Amino acid sequence: MSGGRVGHFLLAKVMSTSLSKVAKCEVNRLKLDKYVMKYYGRRRTVLARDEERLAKEGDVVLLKEMPEKVSKRVSHKVDRVIYSLGNVTDPITGLKCDKDGYWESRRGEWDENMMAKAAERTEEQYEAQEGTAV
Template sequence: MALQKASNTFMLLGTCVPCLKQGAAKFKVKRLELDENLLMYFPKHEFVYAHDPDSQCKTGDVVLIEQLPQKMTRLITHKVKEVIYPLGDVTDPLTGKKVASARYRDHIDAVSKVYGQRSKAFDYDKAPPRGWQEDKKDFTHVETYIKYHDSGEDDPYAV
């Protein structure tokens, strides 16, 4: 049985990747495809463009996208419905607890209290929200362009 394309699906969960289009965002959607010979599922990635006029998604965000009733353009077939997880701020959907890597933040704090808190340990409660380094170290909000040749000038936002 063939799996329908991601662009034909009503709702998708995707990760935002860098995009050069104005008013749109590009998403990488992971799908599992059945190999008929091995009878095993293997991951396959598809890319979908979604309408995002407010630029609410940034690179790395996990976003819920919804299919438009009619295509806006040949590529833009979906719209951004909601940012589920901003980059670096993942919440377990079952328990509602914050996660760091593969462990709960509460568990990491409890273990560090038992073995002794390090003075240089990262504290998630005191950390500033994402986006405070815009124009300093974070340039994901800046409009990028394709660099076709090397002119000798410094092009910081060229792709």
């Protein structure tokens, strides 16, 4: 390990967390082919120490290079989770969202629809009870 790279950060996607306190991460990089003068994508698999088990499979995490390797293959540690899979927050508004929009706006629509359906059901049940009682 070169002395100038201690504390080097990498952005990676967690592929597996099945190992004890270790996350298997994939780092995507662009490498320049100087002959063609074109960048090509390169992938690298890195094992990172995850003491607090912060990362889940599919999360995007920030990895920090450790001054000394913990083992032969583990040279980084999970610094923090950048994006949690399935739990996306819009950076501008700070609201939870997905491909269809914000969760908060749909919750109101869902509550209104459920209340209307419940009101219809109670009216139908009331009418059915009156019809059987008479």
